[in-house]
Amino acid sequence: xxxxxxxxxxxxxxxxxxxxxxxxxxxxxxxxxxxxxxxxxxxxxxxxxxxxxxxxxxxxxxxxxxxxxxxxxxxxxxxxxxxxxxxxxxxxxxxxxxxxxxxxxxxxxxxxxxxxxxxxxxxxxxxxxxxxxxxxxxxxxxxxxxxxxxxxxxxxxxxxxxxxxxxxxxxxxxxxxxxxxxxxxxxxxxxxxxxxxxxxxxxxxxxxxxxxxxxxxxxxxxxxxxxxxxxxxxxxxxxxxxxxxxxxxxxxxxxxxxxxxxxxxxxxxxxxxxxxxxxxxxxxxxxxxxxxxxxxxxxxxxxxxxxxxxxxxxxxxxxxxxxxxxxxxxxxxxxxxxxxxxxxxxxxxxxxxxxxxxxxx
Amino acid sequence: xxxxxxxxxxxxxxxxxxxxxxxxxxxxxxxxxxxxxxxxxxxxxxxxxxxxxxxxxxxxxxxxxxxxxxxxxxxxxxxxxxxxxxxxxxxxxxxxxxxxxxxxxxxxxxxxxxxxxxxxxxxxxxxxxxxxxxxxxxxxxxxxxxxxxxxxxxxxxxxxxxxxxxxxxxxxxxxxxxxxxxxxxxxxxxxxxxxxxxxxxxxxxxxxxxxxxxxxxxxxxxxxxxxxxxxxxxxxxxxxxxxxxxxxxxxxxxxxxxxxxxxxxxxxxxxxxxxxxxxxxxxxxxxxxxxxxxxxxxxxxxxxxxxxxxxxxxxxxxxx
Numbered sequence: 001x002x003x004x005x006x007x008x009x010x011x012x013x014x015x016x017x018x019x020x021x022x023x024x025x026x027x028x029x030x031x032x033x034x035x036x037x038x039x040x041x042x043x044x045x046x047x048x049x050x051x052x053x054x055x056x057x058x059x060x061x062x063x064x065x066x067x068x069x070x071x072x073x074x075x076x077x078x079x080x081x082x083x084x085x086x087x088x089x090x091x092x093x094x095x096x097x098x099x100x101x102x103x104x105x106x107x108x109x110x111x112x113x114x115x116x117x118x119x120x121x122x123x124x125x126x127x128x129x130x131x132x133x134x135x136x137x138x139x140x141x142x143x144x145x146x147x148x149x150x151x152x153x154x155x156x157x158x159x160x161x162x163x164x165x166x167x168x169x170x171x172x173x174x175x176x177x178x179x180x181x182x183x184x185x186x187x188x189x190x191x192x193x194x195x196x197x198x199x200x201x202x203x204x205x206x207x208x209x210x211x212x213x214x215x216x217x218x219x220x221x222x223x224x225x226x227x228x229x230x231x232x233x234x235x236x237x238x239x240x241x242x243x244x245x246x247x248x249x250x251x252x253x254x255x256x257x258x259x260x261x262x263x264x265x266x267x268x269x270x271x272x273x274x275x276x277x278x279x280x281x282x283x284x285x286x287x288x289x290x291x292x293x294x295x296x297x298x299x300x301x302x303x304x305x306x307x308x309x310x311x312x313x314x315x316x317x318x319x320x321x322x323x324x325x326x327x328x329x330x331x332x333x334x335x336x337x338x339x340x341x342x343x344x345x346x347x348x349x350x351x352x353x354x355x356x357x358x359x360x361x
Numbered sequence: 362x363x364x365x366x367x368x369x370x371x372x373x374x375x376x377x378x379x380x381x382x383x384x385x386x387x388x389x390x391x392x393x394x395x396x397x398x399x400x401x402x403x404x405x406x407x408x409x410x411x412x413x414x415x416x417x418x419x420x421x422x423x424x425x426x427x428x429x430x431x432x433x434x435x436x437x438x439x440x441x442x443x444x445x446x447x448x449x450x451x452x453x454x455x456x457x458x459x460x461x462x463x464x465x466x467x468x469x470x471x472x473x474x475x476x477x478x479x480x481x482x483x484x485x486x487x488x489x490x491x492x493x494x495x496x497x498x499x500x501x502x503x504x505x506x507x508x509x510x511x512x513x514x515x516x517x518x519x520x521x522x523x524x525x526x527x528x529x530x531x532x533x534x535x536x537x538x539x540x541x542x543x544x545x546x547x548x549x550x551x552x553x554x555x556x557x558x559x560x561x562x563x564x565x566x567x568x569x570x571x572x573x574x575x576x577x578x579x580x581x582x583x584x585x586x587x588x589x590x591x592x593x594x595x596x597x598x599x600x601x602x603x604x605x606x607x608x609x610x611x612x613x614x615x616x617x618x619x620x621x622x623x624x625x626x627x628x629x630x631x632x633x634x635x636x637x638x639x640x641x642x643x644x645x646x647x648x649x650x651x652x653x654x655x656x657x658x659x660x661x662x663x664x665x666x667x668x669x670x671x672x673x674x675x676x677x678x679x680x681x
Contacts, residue, residue: 050582073584085575089597098593099583150583 002062002153003028009058018044020210031187033201041210042190078147080157084139088132099150117149155187206230228355240324241282255283269360280352285342290326298341420654444655457639465614468553476561501559509623512552542632549621568602608671
């Protein structure tokens with residue numbers, strides 16, 4: 001087992017900067033998800049940890065061991081590729097034994113370890129099957145087994161579920177989490193799917209455009225996004241953000257949203273940190289923590305579009321600058337004006353210019 | 362009824378195992394299919410089987426164009442398999458066959474190893490790669506007869522090869538390459554390797570490009586070194602294409618003629634006389650065509666065995 005320290009890590013491909021000064025500590029035995037849209041630098045980060053790519057500058061430490069100059073075969077990391085990269089010309093057994101065979105272990109020892117790992121991953125009946133005609137979930141287990149048999153301190157998984165259909169993905173998520181509990185290794189998991197990150201990871205590192213945006217537990221990232229990007233990216237749909245200015249009223253500090261009117265007073269702690277702010281802010285609240293009602297205090301907005309996705313209905317309100325989404329069970333009519341009132345505790349404020357969150361004092 | 366409809370009926374018949382609504386059974390459909398492809402089959406049969414049968418027929422006689430009768434009347438010159446018994450006892454034939462085998466056993470592995478090494482080299486990026494790629498393919502495009510003249514010039518005792526050797530060793534080298542029985546064979550093999558390594562290179566490069574990069578990466582991450590990756594991932598993945606490349610070159614090299622004939626004419630003496638050269642000489646100089654047919658048929662059998670073995674290997678490769 002081993003912790004991973006990324007220090008001032010930078011990766012440039014010619015003129016293009018794939019990763020800008022990344023600092024991250026992944027704890028021993030932790031399941032860390034690197035989450036972000038494509039091109040955010042998450043795979044580059046993973047490849048550098050594995051040694052597939054060399055950092056332009058900065059350091060990678062496993063525990064206190066500097067990995068500079070250690071070739072990818074010598075780092076003791078297990079790597080599960082997006083498409084698994086199973087050796088299709090070999091049997092399952094040969095796939096599992098590959099690493100040990102390359103290391104020159106005794107036949108009997110290899111035999112013993114292969115049986116053990118096959119037992120653990122329920123691959124025993126499939127050991128002598130050719131690996132080119134296996135289903136995706138078995139391929140995944142072979143890929144994991146092939147790395148796990150080397151007993152790596154660190155396990156890296158590169159979007160292992162992106163080739164799987166949605167229904168099956170849920171099964172695989174559970175299976176993966178289960179496997180991690182069994183192996184208890186440090187796991188780094190690259191994904192663009194927040195659901196995967198939220199359900200499996202101990203902590204999530206949200207990345208965008210080569211910059212680490214926020215590191216935290218799934219709930220931290222969801223409840224207290226560090227900036228506008230994280231607020232929008234996490235959650236389905238993402239956080240509603242409305243532009244406005246703090247304004248002092250009799251009932252307390254509110255955000256004046258211009259045409260939409262003023263919000264409800266902010267909670268005192270948040271109001272305190274915002275009182276001397278002065279500049280434009282973004283008023284954020286989660287669609288799933290928003291109440292819609294026919295009457296009452298709040299923001300009056302017309303219903304623009306209704307998205308019914310079975311278990312819940314997403315109501316789109318307003319347009320363009322003032323568009324807002326809300327998750328709602330009851331039926332609403334298009335064009336009807338309703339009152340939107342965010343739950344007080346769910347309100348988050350961001351600086352409009354920098355996009356960073358303004359936290360309650 | 363068009364072909365698509367028949368196919369549909371056929372599929373339906375296969376799935377039901379019984380008569381379909383249209384009343385076409387599996388057997389009926391197959392018969393109809395046979396009738397429809399019959400003209401094409403007859404044509405193919407005529408093109409491939411007729412010359413073969415004609416050859417077989419003539420090989421059993423003493424017929425030659427000088428016999429004064431048409432080939433179809435060759436039965437009048439029936440010789441009780443004398444051509445085949447002669448062949449078995451023909452020392453010149455057997456030594457030509459042996460020589461051909463030696464040339465093949467040297468040239469094809471050399472072309473394969475050189476081609477593979479070059480193809481591996483071309484998997485990496487290096488300056489001028491596109492230029493060298495074109496240069497690499499050039500020998501293959503040279504007309505073999507021209508290549509023959511080229512090497513004929515190069516290997517003259519006062520030619521560039523000796524000049525080069527002289528300047529490298531510091532002694533005046535005046536080896537008579539094409540007049541020395543052993544060296545003539547060496548020169549001929551060098552010419553063949555020069556001309557046909559590019560084909561090997563091209564086929565093997567296509568094979569190398571097809572090896573999945575992520576599997577190689579996975580092997581590296583599992584601790585395999587470059588040689589282990591090559592032997593456990595690259596070579597097994599290229600098995601089929603290697604068999605194809607070798608089969609093409611074995612068959613082609615067995616028929617080696619044009620370059621060689623221009624360089625040495627099979628000489629000095631019979632030192633570079635391969636099967637093709639021997640057949641050519643017997644055909645044009647001795648004019649005993651019945652015997653030529655017997656030799657050619659014997660060679661065809663040998664090459665067919667090679668081809669069948671290669672194809673069997675390929676089928677296994679596909680299953681693997």
